[in-house]
Amino acid sequence: MTTRIVLLRAVNVGPAQLPMAQLKEIATELGATDPRTYIASGNLLADVPGDAATFDRALEQAIEARFGFFRDVISRTPDEVRETLAAHPFEVIEPKYSYVSFLAGTPTAAAIAKAETYETGDDRWQVVGRDLHIRYAHGAGRPAMKSDAIGKALGVPGTARNLNTVKKLIELGG
Secondary structure (H helix, E strand, C coil): CEEEEEEECCCCECCECCCHHHHHHHHHHCCCEEEEECCCCCEEEEEECCCHHHHHHHHHHHHHHHHCCCCCEEEECHHHHHHHHHCCCCCCCCHHHEEEEEECCCCCHHHHHHHCCCCCCCCEEEEECCEEEEECCCCCCCCCCCHHHHHHHHCCCEEEEEHHHHHHHHHHHC
């Protein structure tokens, strides 16, 4: 068993309601132990059996079967999340304005080049390995850049968390 920080994309947004107690229940049914959640936005920490990608796909399928909607699941070990935070390429002026979008894979150079054609104003982004780092100049609620369009151009799904949440997940993951 390996401790994983399991991140679900777009949970409890609009019609995609997923109670965290039920997320823990599903994870347990899939063999995870010590499941715990952090805030109601799809953050699960658990000791996961076997191959992490296999567990992630099984969790996606189980959520879709039970709730009728598909949500991407992306997981990392606490050490991987710690390394991602250490690699954040921007000065952190306000942690809630800085994000990491954990990607399901590494974007191609061509996809990154396409994403670089989008206007960003004073906002900044950079792909580091399989993570998209973002710093919004005026907060995510008032972005100059279209992060959804950039994410789509990168060609791999991801799910974003602000640096406050990233730090807390690292702390909870041990």
